[in-house]
Amino acid sequence: METPVLIKAGETFRRTSPVQTDLTCSDGPHLFRRTSPVQMELTRVSESVIMSSSNHFTEIKRDKDGMKEGNDQFLIVISQVIQCETENKKLEEKLKILKGRDVHTWNVDEIVRRAKEELEQQLHAFLKDQEKLKEELSVQMNELEDTRRRYEEEKKKRSEEKNKFITSKKALEHEWLIIADLMVEKRVLNNKLNFLRAGFNEELKELESKVQNEKRVISDTHKRSLDLENIIKSLEAHYAAIADRTKQEVDRLNRKKIDALRQTSSQHEQKAHKIKGEMILLRKSITELQTKLEVQQTKEKELEIDLKQEGGDDAEITGLEEELKKKRDSLTLQVREHQKLxxxxxGLDLEIATYGGLLENEEKGLKHIHTGENLSVFGLSVYTQQKCSQHH
Structure with missing residues (x-):
């Protein structure tokens, strides 16, 4: 690409200075390149010949040297022009490329304005969030105070329930003592009943033996017929009266005993119903406490989340955890008390069932005793009638 530019520069130089053009045409290559070493050697030889031949050539040599210097300077100028043209072309190409590109205009003010608006919006949102968090914190503090108040109330209720449980336990122990006394009294009455039965049987045996002895004495000592019907009737009436009195006394004692057992069983049933009612109330209170505990657990979790988000207060969290632990302990104690009840x-149901069975057995025994007494009296009368008929 450089050779056409050099040729063009040479042509322009020829047009401007014809004298120099002829000289350069005679020396051809000097227009386009510097003198080579061979040419310089030839010039030196020619110069030496010229200097040796004549002084005329000195002037020619001087002119030639001046022309060489001018040619060299001209070549330097041409090279500079070529460089300038190439630089101009490069710059023109760069300018075209830059003009062809999309020019991006800087809009820093708009970016700063948008960033400022975003920061203001964030600040406004943060202020709103701060107000909301303050309100939520006040609400949470109020809820915390409510939970503390409820905890104190539950603590008081727990102490009251504990006192009630102690009183009911004492009443139950008293009832157990009463039951033990009744059992002892029952044993005493059974022993007394057995004693009366034994005495009644002994009296019957004695009566039979007396009647038989009387018969034998009369039959052995007296040969005449005696009228024993009145004696037998009087004896029958006497022993019937004794049997009636013993029967009435036994019935009265058994009725007293049955009434006492019924009263004690009714009292035990009432106490059992009362204990059942108390157990139902305790179950309801346990379910209520469990629901309250679940609500408190959910509130505690929410409080823990809020406190963790806001930085939290470890002392309040530990206090709530201790309260929750105490409530769990109280719940476990109430569940144990419920199990004991x-x-x-x-135990009371078993005792009531045993007392019912004992009452039924006593009633059956009394019926058997009454039937046995009637049979014994009837047998005595039949026996006396048979003896009298044999005697007659």
Whole structure:
């Protein structure tokens, strides 16, 4: 690409200075390149010949040297022009490329304005969030105070329930003592009844032996016929009266005993119903406490989340955890008390069932005693009548 530019520069130089053009045409290559070493050697030889031949050539040599210097300077100028043209072309190409590109205009003010608006919006949102968090914190503090108040109330209720449980336990122990006394009294009455039965049987045996002895004495000592009907009737009436009195006394004692047992059983049933009602109330209170505990657990979790988000207060969290632990302990104690009351209720039901069975057995025994006494009296009368008929 450089050679056409050099040729063009040479042509322009020829047009401007014809004298120099002829000289350069005679020396051809000097227009386009510097003198080579061979040419310089030839010039030196020619110069030496010229200097040796004549002084005329000195002037020619001087002119030639001046022309060489001018040619060299001209070549330097041409090279500079070529460089300038190439630089101009490069710059023109760069300008075209830059003009062809999309020019991006800087809009820093708009970016700063948008960033400022976004920061203002964020600040406004943060202020709103701060107000909301303050309100939520006040609400949470109020809820915390409410939970503390409820905890104090539950603590008081727990102490009251504990006192009630102690009183009911004392009443139950008193009832157990009463039951033990009744059992002892029952044993005493059974022993007394057995004693009366034994005495009645002994009296019957004695009566039979007396009647038989009387018969034998009369039959052995007296040969005449005696009228024993009145004696037998009087004896029958006497022993019937004794049997009636003993029967009435036994009936009265048994009725007293049955009434006492019925009263005690009714009292035990009433107490069992009362204990059942108390157990139902305790179950309801336990379910209520469990629901309250679940609500408190959910509130505690929410409080923990809020406190963790806001930085939290470790002392309040530990206090709530301790309160929750105490409530769990109180719940476990109430569940144990409930289990104890259930065991007591089962024991009372068993006692009521045993008392019912004992009452039925006593009633059956009394019926058998009454039938046995009637049979014994009837047998005595039949026996006396048979003896009298044999005697007659």
């Amino acid at each position: 259930l065991n007591i209720k089962l």
